[in-house]
Amino acid sequence: MKPSIATKLSQLADRLEEVTHLLASESATADMDQFRKLTREHAELTPVVETFQQYQQCEKDIATAGEMLSDPDMKEFAQLEIDEGREKLAALELELQKLLLPKDPNDEKNIFLEIRAGTGGDEAALFAADLLRMYTRFAERNRWQVEIVSASESDLGGYKEAIVRIIGFGAYSKLKFESGGHRVQRVPATETQGRIHTSACTVAVMAEADELVDVVLNPADLRIDTFRASGAGGQHINKTDSAVRITHLPTGIVAECQDGRSQHANKASAMQVLAARINDIQRREQQQKEAAERKSLIGSGDRSERIRTYNYPQGRITDHRINLTLYKLDYVMDGDLVELTDALIAEQQTELLAALGD
Secondary structure: OOHHHHHHHHHHHHHHHHHHHHHHOOOOOOOHHHHHHHHHHHHHHHHHHHHHHHHHHHHHHHHHHHHOOOOOOOHHHHHHHHHHHHHHHHHHHHHHHHHHOOOOOOOOOOEEEEEEEOOOHHHHHHHHHHHHHHHHHHHHHOOOEEEEEEEEEOOOOOEEEEEEEEEOOOHHHHHHHHOEEEEEEEOOOOOOOOOOEEEEEEEEEEEOOOOOOOOOOOHHHEEEEEEOOOOOOHHHHHHOOOEEEEEEOOOOEEEEEOOOOOHHHHHHHHHHHHHHHHHHHHHHHHHHHHHHHOOOOOOOOOOOOEEEEEEOOOOEEEEOOOOEEEOOHHHHHOOOOHHHHHHHHHHHHHHHHHHHHO
């Protein structure tokens, strides 16, 4: 283990001991905000320090076994203990490095997922509907809730645009690498001569902003317009100006919602989407500054960046960022994204570990 990492771990162990004493003091609950911060810090430090203690104990066990090598009767047993100990030590060191990686503060948050049909006309809109179903099924597998915020349907039953809110612990951590261009290669239902067409959609994944903390929206910077909702929805939705469009004047960012049954509900949803979009832009700007210092293997998540191809004739799905190809397209489109999401998370961890080593 590098001395710098060992020093860091020793400092964390000392800090955990200090936090434990503070939480045990009689005045610990006098300031509840401080108490909650300490409790959270204790929960974050505990697994790191416990793993470090296992690492230190493993080092001691190896040293003890090394002292027995000079005994002919114990030599074979001691060597076995040393070999097993070294394997365990390497695994613990890797685990400690992962535990020391910087945490994404958005990982535990809910998300807004936006899907827009790109090149390809009606076929792109149908593919947008397929992607929405894929993410909805993935959410169901994780027992997350899905709420449609806004949807603009195409003539053939696809979506020109769809925005959904996915509510579930860790939704952002699992889906944050889905932002970008998604390309499909298949024979469209409208194609009479069996030719393969290429269409595309863009996906944007945004962590739900905590309006009180992440984004401060000045009412003077907002223009709120109401209008009559379009599309299906029955008598009520077409006879009242219940749809809401909010424009953030300094940035020109627009969010609208028309799926709710009341103007109040639509305004609340549009405000949430607007806050998420502004927060997403701020986060991207920060990432671009960091990316200038080191290139990200996963990609910037730019919506214009082609990240994945879905090839239906070959039953193949390819993620271009990590050169991963899977021949299980049917399973993926039914929401089985675990192999893809895990590979992307692992790649990011590898990159961060390399940076930690530097």
